[in-house]
Amino acid sequence: MHLQARLISVAVLAGLASVAMPAFAGKADSPAALRAKDMLAAHGAAMHRNAGDGFAVRDVVVDRDGAEHVRFDRTYRGLPVIGGDVVVHSRNGQFRDASKSLKTSERPNLKPVLSADDAVLAAGTDFAGKLEDIGSQGLVVYARGAKPVLAFEVRVRGVSKRDGEADMRYFIDANSGKVLDRWNIIHTAAATGVGQTLFLGDVSMTTDSISGGYQLVDPTRGGGNTRDGQGKEISRVYSSAPIMTDADNNWGNNTESLVASEASDAHVGVATTWDYYKSVFGRNGIYNDGVGVKSIVNVTFRSGGPATGGNAAWYGAPYKFMAYGLGTSSWYPVVAVDVAGHEMTHGVTEATSNLAYSGDAGGLNEASSDIFGTMVEYFANNATDTPDYMIGEKIYRSNPTGRTALRYMFRPGDADGNRSYNCYPAAGFAGIDPHYSSGPGNHFFYLLAEGAVNPAGFSYTASQLVCNGDTGVTGIGRDAAQRIYYRALTVYFTSNETYPQARAHTLQAATDLYGAGSAQYNAVARAWSAVGVN
Structure with a gap:
């Protein structure tokens, strides 16, 4: 309305x-x-x-x-x-x-x-x-x-x-x-607003046939659907945006001249995220009830100044939809696969631990979306969007080095002028934007999965990748790391979770999955200590 x-x-x-x-x-x-x-x-x-x-x-x-x-x-x-x-x-x-x-x-x-x-x-x-x-x-x-x-x-x-x-x-x-x-309750991908797909090349995707053509509805994933916001501001169109249709089931042309291109990215991104959660964790949709949600592309978002197309967001209950900005002079439409994974994970968090969006819990909320958005990118394993531990790097129109991104997981502050925290402050977080207080959670996950190892394309020393001088931190691999974090998020985290509690709960999750004192358990403890959470 x-x-x-x-x-x-x-x-x-x-x-x-x-x-x-x-x-x-x-x-x-x-x-x-x-x-x-x-x-x-x-x-x-x-x-x-x-x-x-x-x-x-x-x-x-x-x-x-x-x-x-x-x-x-x-x-x-x-x-x-x-x-x-x-x-x-x-x-x-x-x-x-x-x-x-x-x-x-x-x-x-x-x-x-x-x-x-x-x-x-x-x-x-x-x-x-x-x-x-x-x-x-x-x-x-x-x-x-x-x-x-x-x-x-x-x-x-x-x-x-x-x-x-x-x-x-x-x-x-x-x-x-x-x-x-x-x-x-509107959880965005970015801290500030600055099919033949745009980012994934030509990919197959599931649609639904209707009289005279096809529509961007996925009946195999709970009827989730993708809609055209028609360039309007999201609060004016979220309940009226039409489901996209096509006569020949060939969507887009790999450019922004057709909205169907960015719609295809969003549609595939949501399907990939759905498949990731189901394949890896047995989760059947955001609410684990087999019901899909709607995605709205080609929209703008209000800000303190003019409306911007440089954002994406999960709109929590009672809305329950995802929205993707149409882009800006600096950003492409905000429909990269890690962004889709990020936003859908906000829904999974809401359905499970329901992490509040302030204090430590807010940082963990955003970190959870960054973590699983990244894991969705690795799950997709698309050659035109090489998986990495950067968030949103594909949305920048000018990114010759490939190192410009919304956030880095390995040294969060280096992506945004040190607004994000690399290490957990002794007093915890209060009054900090969750996109910035997410830093220690993202940093922890990188070290848990990969260790104090320089990411491809960068030149960090091991000592620059830890907060406590422990350069021997060794990763346990993405599969074990994601399983530990997911179990903690869905089984042990509560809405007011603090970082120290997250340490205890991920250790409990590691105990459940791999045993107390296991290599995985010890790695969780060491990775948290390496970002200042003890």
């Missing part, structure tokens, strides 16, 4: 409909979920359970050996507990452990000092941009800080210089009016 702009006064009263949690049909009443619910009651102290807490199943993972991992979202007296999610781990009906970030069973008084209107005003003032819709989502218990506090969640839609195209979740202290946290 057209998100019509309108002036918003400080006395806005209308609230927006609450963003629905993903539904996992059949999981909530599965035997594993029922057993886990019993364990919540029997082992409440391990979950920091309060008598007023309630739990709803988000996801269920059952290993081949029978181990069960059931993920719950938490409420307190009916209010969502932000950062209160927990994963119950068990085997043979015996409780093993719980993954959580919540540190206490203490809960706040539920009588707010401020009103919802006060919270709306605080969020609108902080947003400092063009408001299109703003409203209170009601009270929540915000538990991502030192202790849980009562807060209002406020949804803000619009555009600002800081956040660009934005659908923001704000959390406002219900007693002081302080902005506790905020993040954008």
Whole structure:
């Protein structure tokens, strides 16, 4: 629908409909979920359970050996507990452990000092941009800080210089009016906006036949489809962009003169990502439910200035689609295969660990997308887009050395003027753009997979590739590294994951897959230490 702009006064009263949690049909009443619910009651102290807490199943993972991992979202007296999610781990009906970030069973008084209107005003003032819709989502218990506090969640839609195209979740202290946290549910590929495919040559792809021709719908991958945004700004076309059609099933001409060229890149990129997750991890689509999502190419995104075609994004629930910018004078259309893998992984993260998009968790969210976007590129193994540990290098119109990229995984700061962090700071991350706080996660994965080895086309010494002087870091290969990280992301990470917790959880994942004290386990520990996470 057209998100019509309108002036918003400080006395806005209308609230927006609450963003629905993903539904996992059949999981909530599965035997594993029922057993886990019993364990919540029997082992409440391990979950920091309060008598007023309630739990709803988000996801269920059952290993081949029978181990069960059931993920719950938490409420307190009916209010969502932000950062209160927990994963119950068990085997043979015996409780093993719980993954959580919540540190206490203490809960706040539920009588707010401020009103919802006060919270709306605080969020609108902080947003400092063009408001299109703003409203209170009601009270929540915000538990991502030192202790849980009562807060209002406020949804803000619009555009600002800081956040660009934005659908923001704000959390406002219900007693002081302080902005506790905020993040954008639109997760972009780039930090700033600066078929016969454009990037992959001529490739075969699955389409669907209709009367008089064909359409870019993939019936073998859940009906996922690719649509033409017709050069419009994405908020004006996301619900009306038409599915692309063609008379002879030959899409594009390898140039930008036909939108079908960039549409083919996006369509193939999504199909490749789908196949990667299914082949490597047995995952059947973003939500593991066999349902595809839509991709919209040839669009622009709003920013603090003029709309830009230099971006791509995953639009989380309730939207659930991917959008690809039409390019700029410096960038081709943003439809490279690692970008498609990156954006689709944002959806996988939302469906599983649901990593928040701020603090350490925000950096891990972006790192997860970079990691699996890179692994999708290796899975595709296309000769015209040689796999590497750079993100988005194909989208630059001028890249004679091949070394210009959105991000490097091996030395993240070198790709963007040291805005990205190579090493984890002792105090952790707060208020840092997730594209930059992703650096330690990306760096860790490179060292885990490849070791302190200079990437092709560069001239780094081993000492330049580590943060602690440990030049002997040895890689375990991409296959083992991706399996360890995926298991940690989907089984152990929680929404408020910190980097130190990610270290512990990837070590647990390595133990599950390869054994405690194995070469893989030791490599995980050494790689995290090499980027300053201890």
